Amino acid sequence: MKIDLHNHSKYSDGVLSVKELLNLAKEKKIDIMGLTDHDSVFGVDEAYTYGKEVGVKVLKGMELSTFHKGQTVHIVCYFKNNVIPKELYEFSQNIINTRLQRAHKMINKIKDYYKINIDEDFLFKNSCIVTRGNMYQCILHSNPDIDHTLAQQMISDDSPCYIPASKMTTEEGIKLLNNLGAFKILAHPTLIKREYLSEILDLGFDALEARYPKNKAGEEDFFKVEAKKRGMLYSAGSDFHGDDKHAMIGTSTLNYDEFKPIIDKLEIGDDF
Template structure:
């Protein structure tokens, strides 16, 4: 059984300071035995992280943090892959097109199977969830504390598999509130430091392993990834 899990971490593949493999070593040093790499809008670092994790005894869940929009609001969603789609070239191509705002090209590629509706230069939240589900990822609403409460109360009704209830910048009482929402909706809750860099001046994000799930909480999360 795993004892400490941080499921929201960034590497040099997006805007983080450490390489994917270096994150694994930092997790090992801090006795975090299970992590997820969730770089912004890319899956490129996962292969290295998984490989280094296997060598050093740290379980790595390959993931992504996708930038979406919901009625004009920035909404980030976390995808956790249940199979080897984190190496999928088709998904890499789609993500590249999304970063370049080529939504029509994505639509044409899938011949209308997926919507790729966009808002303000980003894929809509509902379309982003649908995309990640298509590639067998489970989808968690990232840092709900950063959403206006009325936006959160609406967006959480989309087809999420979980909510990041434990987060570095939660306000007093929010963790319990978000966990209760997860229980009401029969979805999982996760924890993430949103680690980007080791600098103590980085007040926007937590440090790796600072925020985490424990034992049975981790097991409940892993059940949806099987």
């Protein structure tokens, strides 16, 4: 059994629609797929329903964006009985509104500074929650001959056009998710500076994404040991987006025995 707990669709910065994503998951022989769009839960019900049609079980989740001492900290979260709390839909809508305002400002700055055309209709028509990943895809779409590295620079932290996203602290994010009864996974710990890892984990996670495509040699074992030492579980996720910067779905997976402790925590039976 192949279980991939970290994937994105067009409801955040993924390239594929929910149906396209699940068709691909089926093709890659994924048995259980987690949908974890950035700060958005608006795709999970569609995914769950279509998953039943194609024979891929869907775990409904989200990837919450937070920060800690300048470090971006993403929290993959899932919920008891595979039910998203209604408060999270309200939270997602507020984030969407804020991100749309930021995107308009950033796109206008990029157009003025770099003197390029950007098809804003494409950007906002094809994205639910507009992230920098969506802006990058839109720049490429609007300027087919542009250098990809330059396009990436336009939206980078160092860009003169960059506007920081409004994010909560990791401590605030943990508190929010605790109030909603969430199961909290520290996403891609390999991307976090090692000197901050311990204090971030001290904030109260339930699991560590130990198996991840961008891990360096020996890191999976290190993260598993760290999780066990803290009485946490470990998870796996490909962080699939459908672009050229992220891994293919099914690259990093759990087997059923590894996944069973997670669904036990979520109080979900095998037939969900």
